[in-house]
Amino acid sequence: MNHTVKFNLNGSPVEVQVKSNEKLLDVLRDKLGVTSPKFGCGVGECGACTVLIDGLSVRSCITFAVEVEGKNVVSLEGLQADGPTKIQKAFIKNNAFQCGFCAPGFVMSATELIEKNPSPTEEEIRHALAGNLCRCTGYKNIVDAMNEVSQENKEEGR
């Protein structure tokens, strides 16, 4: 079955022709040219494909493209209208990534966390990012960066 799916992608309305069985990850990457969500496993285990749908982090590799009809989909591309976000800046400052393949997924998951809980504790940070696998870093600098964001937000009274 074929569908015309209309949704908001990174702030702009888009319309795309898909079959029912097409995966959101593939449609974003191959049909809409949004390549920050990555293929890492295809079964919801690694978090590399994370995007936000109506503000919630979702694994686009196990989401049907037809399911986002009428939704707000945000990928890493859509977060940076005003340049790197506070979270991205902290990741940069802390050399948070090595190969960087997992980075877009981490930024998305971290963005959701900070929206919900602007100054999380370290264990809250770990709990929220536990679904994003990184093989390179040992996660230390990712946590350090997020602790800084949390601290900054606390100081700003968020």
Add this chain to the structure above:
Amino acid sequence: MENFRYLKPAAIDKALSLKKELGSKARFLLGGTDLFIQMDKGFVVPETVIDLKGIDELKGIEKKDGYVYVGARVTWTQLIESDLIRKEFPALWEASDIVASVGVRNTGTLVGNICNAVPSLEGGSPLLAYNAAVLVKSSQGEREIPAADFFTGVKKTALADDEMVTGVKIPVKNGKFGEVYVKMGRYEGEDLAQAGVAVVVDDKNNYRIALNAVAPTPVRAEKAEALLSGKKLDESLAEKAAELALESISPISDIRSSKEYRLHMCRVMVKRALMASVSRMETGKPALNTRLI
């Protein structure tokens, strides 16, 4: 993955009449965290997928007439974010909080979990321990299935082909209580349960113990409950009960764990869950967010 017909009805009746017409050729879709992967691997090949996420009646958590109703569309994240669940059903809260990871919990649902009915399912033992009921509808009418009767085998439930689960109904507890869910995973990160134990105790010394991932379906440890019933818990009683609990389960060996280790761990977990439940009841502190295992 094969192509299929995707429908997203806005009303429950429409979904039910479609399901009646199509039977096993159609599948309901909630979060899809099970269904998508099964379809992608070719394990199930539905002709039609009926997405239930357009049906508002299936939303929400509500307390009414001595029960809490959890709609089919309620995700793990919504359960975790519900103060009601956190305060009154800490075992379910803990189980929800330990399912997968945020990205899966944001779409995956408790109802999808029990409908999928794999032995490791996290949602099963809390519901059994609560004596919850599964709410079922078809175009013919509706019925309630006690959670203990809902699971009939590995990936099998008491649902008929034309039936839909609309939600679950959990009795509200009166008086003091303490409860715990513990999971045996290989590590702290995301893992499917190799064993899970839910325990609910109250101040009249009623004990309810349920286990998942150690039998084809989630099970109650009835012999252990009978031993404990009416008695005040101490460590040696907890140990005896844990030993008896093993008689209610039939774990297998697989790549995640041997049968022997699962048995050993169930003994430890039941004992610890019992002790922790009673201590939580007595101190009034639901020690959420701390993993016992």
Add this chain to the structure above:
Amino acid sequence: MKEELKVVGHNAVRLDILEKVTGAAEYTDDLAFGPNLLHMAVLSSPHAHAKILSIDTSEAEKLPGVHAVLTGKDFPEKFGLYLKDKSIFAVDRVRQVGEQVAGVVASTYEIARNACKRIKVEYEVLPEIHDPYDSIKEDAILIHPDLGNYEIEPWLDAQPGTNIAHLRKIRKGDVEKGFEEADVIVEGEYHIPHVAHTCIETHISVSKFSMDGRLTMWNSTQSPHTQRNIMAHSLGIPHKNVRVIAPPIGGGFGGKAGISMEVMAAAGAKACPGHPVKLRWTREEEFYNSSQRTGLRNKVKMGFKKNGKLVAIKHQMFWDVGASAEYGSNVVNATGFSATGPYYIPNVYIDSYACYTNNPICSAYRGFGYSEFSFGIESTMDRAAKKMGFDPVELRKINAIKEGEGVAYDVPMNPNGLIECIDKVAKEIEWGKEEKSDDPNKIIAKGFASVWKAPAMPANESSSAFIKFSEDGSINVLVSGMDLGQGFLTAMAKIAAEVLGLTLDKVRVELPDTDRNPYEWQTVASHVTWSCGNAVKRAAIDAKNKILDIVQRAHFIDKSQLYLEDNGVKCTTQESFFIPYSDFVITGIQTEHNTWIGGPILGSGMFMPEYTNAMVNPETGLGGHPMVHYTVGAGAVKIEIDKETGRIKVLKMAEAFDLGKAINPDLAKDQIVGGFVQGMGTALWEECIFDEKGKMLNDGFTDYKIPTILDVPRDMNPILVEVPQPDGPYGARGHSEHTMIPVMPAVANAVANGLGVRITDVPVTAEKIVMRMGKPEFMEEKK
């Protein structure tokens, strides 16, 4: 001119972090190839060992959208890095479950996959071998009956008529006499399973044969030039007509070294000229058909004098290299030279066997075999210490190899800071201080290990570099080393900046493209900081000489008075003299006659260690100089063990490595943290599990568990020690792989220290601990 370093040795944000955090980095799969792109899928063998009787592709060819169907008969030639025993698609025989039997190129991946399902293959199943001990039995079925006919590097010693692809022997001193002299002998047998690299980016290649006969490949790779060389040879086209481009890579760890599935993509492209052809591994294929870490069964026997001094070691290693030894044979070789650990031992007997099995192919994996054998060595060191009443840290210090002492192949050891590493780690982990858990069910224990590793390379490995200036005085450094995440680009930038007096923001280092960037052997062996760093330094010096030459000619100032600083040229005798690079590096310098002196500034540099020699006596392993140098280090863990459940939580880690000179101290420490965590995965959970027919049962993250952010220690302490490497750039030597090596033995030693259970087969799972505790055969001997 001041001598102190301005850039090297200082911290800096890595050059590639911005593109990675913003999503700007375009990995291979992110590149757009347009609607002409075709997709490829591969049919894998369901059998571990079978003859292929027939392949019928007719049904697949009929499917609309299919462009080409490929099988082994189209590509009879063998390929490989050190031993040509591999086929592009299986020819006549499959040797592991998952081996590629056919490939389909089609307009979509879905069609290609469906077409694969329509290929009919008839097999005759053969007896299969899954354990190296079975592989070396006299009556074992031969997995490669043609071993004797394969092309092979002269320093490998294949044993045709057996399943042994290579045997490296060391016979130094007299081991029997050594054991006679020993007061205490400790023996043990160990087992290390296969583990997987699990880069988050799976292997991918996009290959295109253009109509003019050129092959272009965009590969996620550590080895662009090696891949070009192999492709040029196997396709019989000139090197200049093969172009390998390496976009950013989503992890390597050795798994993307050499060449594997890329040859299939090239084969697919050859069949469909004009079309780019994409082959991307699924996560499952990544597990069973890229490469895994070598499995090992080893027997370790070490003899000590009463004073703790080691006198003899006999170490027999039976490596499970899987169905091909094209790369794994070098793991076997390198460890054969080094399987003493970082200790001076006068009498050494080592046998290192590369055993073919019908398991997945094994090749390079961070540590290159040293993790595997060090587990046995370091377990033995702890057992010996207990038996003799020594502190395990003390025993390691007593035996730590010093500069000038002979290594296993009897060449003097390089300068090193092993004792300093051991001391610093012991101090950080508070070795000797007993700690108690608040929870009565739990105990706290510590474990220690010290290790070494040398780059494993052909004797004539080499690197080269170009530097070119632009109008604004910025430079592009062209190299073909790969930034796998280890910070290579930043290190090269710093070396160039240091020599040329540039600020880092003026430097860009390009990822490899074999058409444009000069030769690099491969980014493996933790050698590029050292080897390519030397080449970049020489290229920078070359550019510097040109700059000085021009300024000398234009300004009549003797070169010896000129120096480079602040993005320009200064003079020691005239304080006000300063010419910024932007004034002349392209345009030259104008003379009073309005003529111009100079021209675009370029530098080139090359490096090859000219003292190495792989041609040792095969019976003794002596007489050559097979390794360039060793990097040494130590690691320790503090763990909490739940006595009832066996579960381990690593509370704290400390690791110290002597990397000669830290070019990027921060990033060097990040290597220690990342490597430790990867090692911790293999110590506690990771293992490729197979059924009795050789099918991998955990070929996904559901059941192959790599550490998450919840599982890592909250207290991680990377420590850098700097005893300069005489031939390293600014004294640097590599340390990235090494960081994994101490973890498995440190964890097992901690468990033995805490509970008395000696685990000799990793991973050290909770289940093993509980099931073995108290059983005499698993309890550790004590003095």
